[in-house]
Amino acid sequence: MKNFLINLWIFFLFFSKVCFSNDLAYITNQLSNSVSVIDLETYKVIKEISVGLKPAGIAVTKNGKKIFVSNPESKEISVIDGYKLENIKNIPLGKGPLGIALTKDDKFLLVSDWYDHKVSILNTNTLKVIKEISVGKTPAGIDTDLKNSKFYVANRDDHSVSVVNIKNFKEEKILKAGERPFAVTLSPDNKFLYVANVKSSDVSVFNTKDYKKIKTIKVGKSPYAIAFNQEGTQAFVTNQHENTISVIDTVNKKNIKTLDIGEYPEGINFYRKTKEVLIVNWFDSEVVVLNSENLNIKKKITVGEGPRGFGNFIGPNLVK
């Protein structure tokens, strides 16, 4: 009987680890040269990891083993080990690495260079650059499709978006966006591409079938980043200069609500497990947790100085 109970207990421990293992959010703190790691079960910062200088962009592999950070000031990519939560390597790269994204199979890491006007493709196993592709002027945000066949990058000072084929590394198309596009985000079904334009304070929506611009949606001042809910029925946009987020009804392609969220909202991710939106407020140095259904703020988590959290910053917790 005693043995049975112990076995049951061990089984329970194992089971709970597998089924209830939580996730982490990795927030780049640009003014304190670090990454704050938030436990998304307790909403507590469990670690602050030193990285390169002035970190901005972030990408987390699906298995959580590797986290990549772009450091435009020290011109390198920091690699964080997901088990140890330590910066295990810094890869020198270009003149000002900024936007960063992984292909959905986690095989390739794409990094845009703010000064070099190109995107570097790295093999995530060898951490070596396998290709450099020239794109438009001052490239920033990047997103990749579900088929691992294309990536999209916003060329901020060319007012355009480059569509690049990952298989043959060819720039297939240049889309005319609004003024100063910064972030590009595909809808979860990949049917639409949303582009946040900082200067014209709107979002351009492209059909990914024929790349026609089907709508321009007015949002708040200086939109920075976009996140969709899981179903893709809503998109949330951070408006840096208005201290708000815009909520877009993606079915009707309409801005349906504007919410006060804190000062200089920037990076934004949708957390599918809890249906919460995580918003990084640069000036307030905090992450706001917003319930996506009733749009109430649930929590504010203090992180390092000047957080940007530009990219997909959520991944599984591997820390034992």
Add this chain to the structure above:
Amino acid sequence: MKLLTNILFFIILFLNISTKDVFSHGPTRQKIKESITINAKPEEVWNVIKDFGKINTWHPSVSKVESDGKNRTIYYSPRNNTPIKQKLESYNAEKMMYKTSITEVDIKSFPVSTYTANISVKANDDGTSTVLWKGAFYRAYVNNDPPPELNEAAAIKAVTEFFQAGLNNLKKKLEK
């Protein structure tokens, strides 16, 4: 004739430097917070600073203002009265705060780009007020590896000096 060409060349060069595209910037935004406690009621403090077009009445570094209520040009006296064009981004009388941005500036005199600033008055429990001035901006140099006069430190220095001079004089004026 050669002299004329040279002069023309320098004029063009100068124009290129001074009329920088204020919407381009480097990858790292800077943050400044300056505050001061003033022995006066918040309403009294707000009364002095609330008029966007009259910053020259309390800021010692502004020699003159031209304003239409939405946009203003301030003349910055520490740098030879260089004009700085600003826009009123938002205004909240109830919360006693407003936000401005710079729309045009000679970066040799005020080396910042994509600048916004928020000034607010708050009541303290002891009856005094705190004025908080917050700035968010990029360095003026948009390319990589900036010269020292256009780097982050230069931008931080310019904004800090501007905020401190204004706040110190506001305190002096109200506590007189």
